[in-house]
Amino acid sequence: MSQFLSYAIPGLPYGCVFALLGMGLVLTYQTSAVFNLAFGAQAYASALVFYVCVSDGWPTWAAFLVSVVFGAPLLGVVIDLGLFRFVRSRPVLVKLVAALGLLIVIPAVLQVAFGTSNRYSPPSLWLSPSTVYFRVLGDPINGGELSTVIVTAAVALLLSLMFHFTQTGLRMRAMAESPRMVQLAGLSAERVGMTSWMLSSFLAGLAGVIIAPVFGSLQSLNFTQLLVAAVAAAAAGSLVSLPYTFLGGVILGILEEVLGGYLPSGNVLSSGLRPGFPFIVLLALLLFLPGLRRRWGRTDDPLAACDPPPAPIASTMRDPALYRATRIGTTVFVIAFVLSCLTWITDNWVFTLSQALALSIVFLSLVLLTGMSGQISLCQAAFAGVGAFTAGQLAMHFNLSILVGIVAAGVVAALVGVVVALPALRVGGLALALATLAFGLLADNIGFQFSWSLNGDSGISLPRPTLGPINFSSDRSFFLLIIVVLAICIAIVEAIRRGTTGRQLAALRGSELAAASIGINPARTKIGVFALSAGLAGVGGALYGSLDSSVSASDFNTLVSLVFVVVVATVGVYTVEGAIEAGLAYVLLNNLVTSSLPSSWASLLEIVFGAGAVVYVLHPEGVIEYLKRFAIEHLVRGGGERAEAEVLA
Amino acid sequence: MSAPGAEALPAALQFEHVDAAYGRFRALFDVSFTVPSGSVTALLGPNGAGKSTVARVATGLVPSTAGRILVSGRDVTHQPAWKITRLGVAHAPEGRPVFASLDVEDNLRLTFLSQLSRKEAADALERAYARFPRLAERRSQLAGTLSGGEQRMLALARVLVVPPRLLVVDELTLGLAPRMVDEVYRALRDIRDAGTSLLVVEQQIPRALELAEFVLVLRKGRLVQARPASELSAGLAEEILSVPAAPVDGSS
Amino acid sequence: MTEVTSTSTQAKETSAADAADSTATAARPSAGSGRGSRPLLEVRGVTKRFGGIQALSNVSLEVAPGETVGLIGPNGAGKTTLFDCVNGLMHPDAGTVIFDGQRIDGMPVYRRARLGIGRTFQKIELFAGATVREQLMVAEREKRGDGRLWKDLLWRGAPSPEEVDEVDQMVKSLGLEDVADTPAEAISLGQGRLVELGRALVQRPRLLLLDEPSSGLDSNETTALAAVLTVVRRDFGTAMLLVEHDLDMVAAAVTRVYVLDFGRMIASGPLDDVLSDDAVRAAYLGQAPLAPS
Numbered sequence A: 001m002s003q004f005l006s007y008a009i010p011g012l013p014y015g016c017v018f019a020l021l022g023m024g025l026v027l028t029y030q031t032s033a034v035f036n037l038a039f040g041a042q043a044y045a046s047a048l049v050f051y052v053c054v055s056d057g058w059p060t061w062a063a064f065l066v067s068v069v070f071g072a073p074l075l076g077v078v079i080d081l082g083l084f085r086f087v088r089s090r091p092v093l094v095k096l097v098a099a100l101g102l103l104i105v106i107p108a109v110l111q112v113a114f115g116t117s118n119r120y121s122p123p124s125l126w127l128s129p130s131t132v133y134f135r136v137l138g139d140p141i142n143g144g145e146l147s148t149v150i151v152t153a154a155v156a157l158l159l160s161l162m163f164h165f166t167q168t169g170l171r172m173r174a175m176a177e178s179p180r181m182v183q184l185a186g187l188s189a190e191r192v193g194m195t196s197w198m199l200s201s202f203l204a205g206l207a208g209v210i211i212a213p214v215f216g217s218l219q220s221l222n223f224t225q226l227l228v229a230a231v232a233a234a235a236a237g238s239l240v241s242l243p244y245t246f247l248g249g250v251i252l253g254i255l256e257e258v259l260g261g262y263l264p265s266g267n268v269l270s271s272g273l274r275p276g277f278p279f280i281v282l283l284a285l286l287l288f289l290p291g292l293r294r295r296w297g298r299t300d301d302p303l304a305a306c307d308p309p310p311a312p313i314a315s316t317m318r319d320p321a322l323y324r325a326t327r328i329g330t331t332v333f334v335i336a337f338v339l340s341c342l343t344w345i346t347d348n349w350v351f352t353l354s355q356a357l358a359l360s361i362v363f364l365s366l367v368l369l370t371g372m373s374g375q376i377s378l379c380q381a382a383f384a385g386v387g388a389f390t391a392g393q394l395a396m397h398f399n400l401s402i403l404v405g406i407v408a409a410g411v412v413a414a415l416v417g418v419v420v421a422l423p424a425l426r427v428g429g430l431a432l433a434l435a436t437l438a439f440g441l442l443a444d445n446i447g448f449q450f451s452w453s454l455n456g457d458s459g460i461s462l463p464r465p466t467l468g469p470i471n472f473s474s475d476r477s478f479f480l481l482i483i484v485v486l487a488i489c490i491a492i493v494e495a496i497r498r499g500t501t502g503r504q505l506a507a508l509r510g511s512e513l514a515a516a517s518i519g520i521n522p523a524r525t526k527i528g529v530f531a532l533s534a535g536l537a538g539v540g541g542a543l544y545g546s547l548d549s550s551v552s553a554s555d556f557n558t559l560v561s562l563v564f565v566v567v568v569a570t571v572g573v574y575t576v577e578g579a580i581e582a583g584l585a586y587v588l589l590n591n592l593v594t595s596s597l598p599s600s601w602a603s604l605l606e607i608v609f610g611a612g613a614v615v616y617v618l619h620p621e622g623v624i625e626y627l628k629r630f631a632i633e634h635l636v637r638g639g640g641e642r643a644e645a646e647v648l649a
Numbered sequence B: 001m002s003a004p005g006a007e008a009l010p011a012a013l014q015f016e017h018v019d020a021a022y023g024r025f026r027a028l029f030d031v032s033f034t035v036p037s038g039s040v041t042a043l044l045g046p047n048g049a050g051k052s053t054v055a056r057v058a059t060g061l062v063p064s065t066a067g068r069i070l071v072s073g074r075d076v077t078h079q080p081a082w083k084i085t086r087l088g089v090a091h092a093p094e095g096r097p098v099f100a101s102l103d104v105e106d107n108l109r110l111t112f113l114s115q116l117s118r119k120e121a122a123d124a125l126e127r128a129y130a131r132f133p134r135l136a137e138r139r140s141q142l143a144g145t146l147s148g149g150e151q152r153m154l155a156l157a158r159v160l161v162v163p164p165r166l167l168v169v170d171e172l173t174l175g176l177a178p179r180m181v182d183e184v185y186r187a188l189r190d191i192r193d194a195g196t197s198l199l200v201v202e203q204q205i206p207r208a209l210e211l212a213e214f215v216l217v218l219r220k221g222r223l224v225q226a227r228p229a230s231e232l233s234a235g236l237a238e239e240i241l242s243v244p245a246a247p248v249d250g251s252s
Numbered sequence C: 001m002t003e004v005t006s007t008s009t010q011a012k013e014t015s016a017a018d019a020a021d022s023t024a025t026a027a028r029p030s031a032g033s034g035r036g037s038r039p040l041l042e043v044r045g046v047t048k049r050f051g052g053i054q055a056l057s058n059v060s061l062e063v064a065p066g067e068t069v070g071l072i073g074p075n076g077a078g079k080t081t082l083f084d085c086v087n088g089l090m091h092p093d094a095g096t097v098i099f100d101g102q103r104i105d106g107m108p109v110y111r112r113a114r115l116g117i118g119r120t121f122q123k124i125e126l127f128a129g130a131t132v133r134e135q136l137m138v139a140e141r142e143k144r145g146d147g148r149l150w151k152d153l154l155w156r157g158a159p160s161p162e163e164v165d166e167v168d169q170m171v172k173s174l175g176l177e178d179v180a181d182t183p184a185e186a187i188s189l190g191q192g193r194l195v196e197l198g199r200a201l202v203q204r205p206r207l208l209l210l211d212e213p214s215s216g217l218d219s220n221e222t223t224a225l226a227a228v229l230t231v232v233r234r235d236f237g238t239a240m241l242l243v244e245h246d247l248d249m250v251a252a253a254v255t256r257v258y259v260l261d262f263g264r265m266i267a268s269g270p271l272d273d274v275l276s277d278d279a280v281r282a283a284y285l286g287q288a289p290l291a292p293s
Helices: A002-032 A039-055 A060-082 A092-114 A143-165 A167-177 A179-184 A189-214 A220-236 A242-262 A273-288 A290-296 A320-342 A347-372 A380-398 A402-425 A429-445 A475-498 A500-510 A512-517 A522-548 A558-571 A576-596 A604-618 A623-636 B051-058 B081-086 B104-115 B118-131 B133-137 B148-160 B178-193 B205-211 B234-240 C002-022 C079-087 C109-115 C132-144 C149-153 C161-173 C189-201 C219-236 C247-253 C271-275 C278-285
Strands: A132-136 A139-142 B013-022 B025-035 B040-044 B064-071 B089-092 B166-169 B197-201 B214-219 B222-228 C041-050 C053-063 C068-072 C094-099 C117-119 C207-211 C239-243 C256-261 C264-269
Touching (some): A002 A039, A002 A139, A002 A167, A002 A189, A002 A220, A002 A242, A039 A060, A039 A092, A039 A189, A039 A220, A060 A189, A092 A220, A092 A429, A092 A558, A092 A604, A139 A143, A143 A189, A143 A242, A167 A179, A167 A189, A179 A189, A179 B081, A189 A220, A220 A242, A220 A273, A242 A273, A273 A402, A320 A475, A347 A475, A347 A500, A347 A522, A347 A558, A380 A402, A380 A522, A402 A429, A402 A522, A429 A558, A475 A500, A475 A522, A475 A576, A475 C149, A500 A512, A500 A522, A500 C132, A500 C149, A512 A522, A512 C189, A522 C149, A558 A576, A558 A604, A576 A623, B013 B051, B025 B051, B025 B064, B025 B197, B025 B214, B025 B222, B040 B051, B040 B205, B051 B089, B089 B148, B104 B118, B104 B148, B118 B133, B118 B148, B133 B148, B148 B166, B148 B178, B178 B197, B178 B205, B178 C278, C041 C079, C053 C079, C053 C239, C068 C079, C068 C247, C079 C207, C109 C117, C132 C161, C132 C189, C161 C189, C189 C207, C189 C219, C219 C239, C219 C247, C239 C247, C247 C271, C256 C271, C256 C278, C271 C278
Parallel strands (some): B040 B214, B089 B166, B166 B197, C068 C239, C068 C256, C117 C207, C207 C239
Antiparallel strands (some): A132 A139, B013 B025, B013 B064, C041 C094
């Protein structure tokens, strides 16, 4: 018993860290209807500013004023004005992508502003972590732990009171549901919305400064890693209840420490347990907490009819002549492109373009999943990793050709996809996003570290394939292979779009209620498509790895997954072309930044991709799609505006 | 354009050559009309004619693309909805305009507290419950779990209890049982008598004509009729709306 | 219990798949296929609570094959909740729902739909982004129940010419030709309700649940709707359960009505008899005049 307590007591402050972030997620979700995955990044921003001020010799209170009291709400204002103001009446998933962009941009901007130097032992705000204030059953309680617990408990209490017993709280809760209805009550939606963002940003800043001393050094990754635990805590509160979120976080922290204490130390399993355990808890909550199912499918804005209907897809707007011309043009271009790559283009470029096209296959999986099915997966890179190690390990241990390996990669990734999606799809889109995020982190931290998978950062090798007499070891022949596989994958996605499943998906995206009432089995359809999408990602990952001849865990980490989603969403997630254009954009930009710019500009790429999320917010159909439509409307039709009166009652 | 405004009071609502659009789709073309102060104006027309758009433009939910809009003589053309609301314009939109995740009482408190003092708001709440006893029974229930008709009641309670200067109601009695329809019309009469001007979008034409002094008819985004209700019998109204005059009876 | 239902659904699916090869219209067993006087839908003692509220208490009703039955009552009486319990969006706390002799409470929505229960929604539920024709086509494809992922992958998932014909005919009979290729967001409420109705009808349901179909329609659209319902009853022999506040429409459509109030069934019988009942008048009509006879 005393041993149990000696593990449990340090778990309390640790759990408070989860709780603090979890309450931040609940607060933002309840006031802005944004599931703010960037909350950790915001916390990191304040912690970093605080660190820099203190190490410049400022007094603690001044650093606190600048980083948390003024800085954090200011960041909230910027976020609101620059991003979330434009997404207020958009679906939860659009807002999630916007938050993802932020999650990528904030650390990148900070890196440009403050450099990349290591920052060890972050300073504490209030009580010193090196001072032991008292002991509980012999366990020393230091200042850092004490202040974490006190601040978290105070925040839980004050926020709950504000939320349920003040007019401001009422207005913020109303705002999350319908800004227009808030306007009709005579309140400025802009003002209420900005207040919400200032408050949640302040909370993020406070959390960041309080939490920072827990880590040995200040890194944005640490805050991202805490995310799953925070999400699990928020799930325990059904995304509504601050007290339950608090409780959930605390219990999670204690359980984690207790388990960590009893498990043998020193192997991958126990070192990976911290990020892994919240994942399991989150899945269990998704499975067994019935309240979640109702909460996470947020009802739409009752005044959504005030919005213009979505823009049609460019290809449906072309008249037949233009359509034919485009089709012929595209065919000629594709043939010319392939022939050029096989003949006069330099090896370096062929390799780069091959990379782009291999990634396009992974991106195609997002077109299928997000564009056609309306689901978001934050672990497509992990599926690609699963595919890569399947093909690699089969080649290594069974001497199996990579060509067979690619097929096996697709199958194994699809099976893993089913396991991930099964619990989450019962709940809804946001839950799937979170479950996949958790799975991605689990794969990073545990799955890909084993020698039988990707062998951590040392990686594994994937030989180029041979097929009987044909050897794909040259870049040009491998390019041809990638083109063939890509064509097959495109055919698969198009077949689904035009077939029954495509129709079912369109129906489910439009109204799950109505879809079920005409006999569509929502779970089976969605799981089938999720598995297929994971399979495509697996195939793409295996090809990508085989192209490089080796892969390691860092090629497929969670950050890569998040960037994938943002890039594809920005470029165009509704069309097959979008995936290819996204693949080209991603690889070419990457090449440009790494080869022709100084290394201090490395984070520029992330800033560009993150900024893409802002574009996505304005044009959810994707940049390329928007440009095409613009061209058709203004160049071809001569600015013809369709004057239709019989629209919308 | 419509009623001759002989009174000294400025019109409660005035549209001057208003156009409106949803993105690429245009919905109103050169609409001009006046709702005289203290009067009830009914806005009729088939579905898709743009009636709801007129209501939304009047209260700032949808921006106009051309023309001027005046409320009590003040130009509100590009004002945000909340500022127009503060001028005493209330809008009960079509559908189920309630905060589904808030309980019934919070729904009402949000509106009342933004316009009234705490004490007045508490009074207003009591009056709302007295007028709609059904809501009193469900005061701590989440609005999203109410039935369709109850949500409609809640939306009406929000705007009927504290008489605004101008009330815009869209698809007033949609989904209400006959008894509730009677009660809602009684409430409308009460606030009209208390001095509120009304712009009423309604499908039940005879019902609308009982109450209205002026009638506007929209078709395909254009105003095709504007005249006193006395000149318009229910039969004529239906004819204007190009509807077979005979109601559906058992034999057809 | 579950075993019984699952095997019989399988049987239904295979028979539907077989039938798909022969003719389009015969995919579902036709209504009232000579099973004597057994009711098509039987609701027995259904009770549903949420929160502290008794939404339905011990409600029973029956609908015979091909019969049109009205369900009226004041707002919040539990009409939509009862629909949800029949269609599967909600599961009753107590009581049973029997369709065509088979117990269906506990079945998910999509399986009840495949048994032949269609419905429209009070708050209209269209497939956002899809055109009118596409909305009907999904339902038409789903009727066969033979849509499989692997068939799509072999490029065998495209609709057959018969299916296209079927959908075209439905579009025509609903008078929706003008908006056939318009997306759901850009059609009027009345057209939307017709699309919902058409989406249910292409599946040839044996029972159709209509939740305030005329609500929000203008008089043109109401007339069109009433005409469609007459045709449906006459030509398809579909049984209907109709929730509606427009008593003219109820009078024109139904043989008898049930009256719900506060989750209890307070009356049932022919419309005129029911409307002259004092309890019904107090709860539902208030001071409104009696409905036209």
